[in-house]
Amino acid sequence: MRLINSSGATAALDSLSGGSVAAFCGIGNPAAFQAALEKKLGWRIADFRSFPDHYNYTRDDVESLEHWSRTLAVDAVVCTQKDLVKIGLDGLGGHPLWAVEIGTHVAAGAELLNARLDEIFGKIPPTGE
Secondary structure, eight states, X not given: OEEEOTTSOEEOGGXXXXXXXXXXXXXXXXXXXXXXXXXXXOOEEEEEEEOOXXXXXXXXXXXXXXXXXXXXXXXXXXXXXXXXXXXXOSEETTEEEEXXXXXXXXXXXXXXXXXXXXXXXXXXXXXXX
C-alpha cells in the first residue's frame, strides 16, 4: 500500500504518520475506510465526509470540498482511488490530495490463478478482429 495522487506521483504511507488528515469517500462502507485510516494506519482524522456509493462529484461538490479542507489544519486530504479518479485533482484547499492505493497479493495458488487467467484471456480475440 502507498499513497498516489491524480498525476501518478506516489508517497509512502508513513509520510502522513504523526500528522493530521481530512478524509472523504463515496463508497458503500465509509466507516470501514475511516476505521482503516485510523486503526490500521494510525492517522489522526481531523474531519471526515462521506458521500453515497458510486457518487458522481459535481463542480459544487468539489468547491465544497475545497472550502471544507481549507478550513482545516491538516497535512493532507485523503480519499479512495475510486474517488480520486472522479475528482482528478492533486490538491484541495491548499493541501495535497492523496488516495490510499491498495494492492492485492495472492498468498497461495498464484500459479493456478495465472494459468486460469491465461486460459480465459487466450479465448478472447485480439482487438479489431
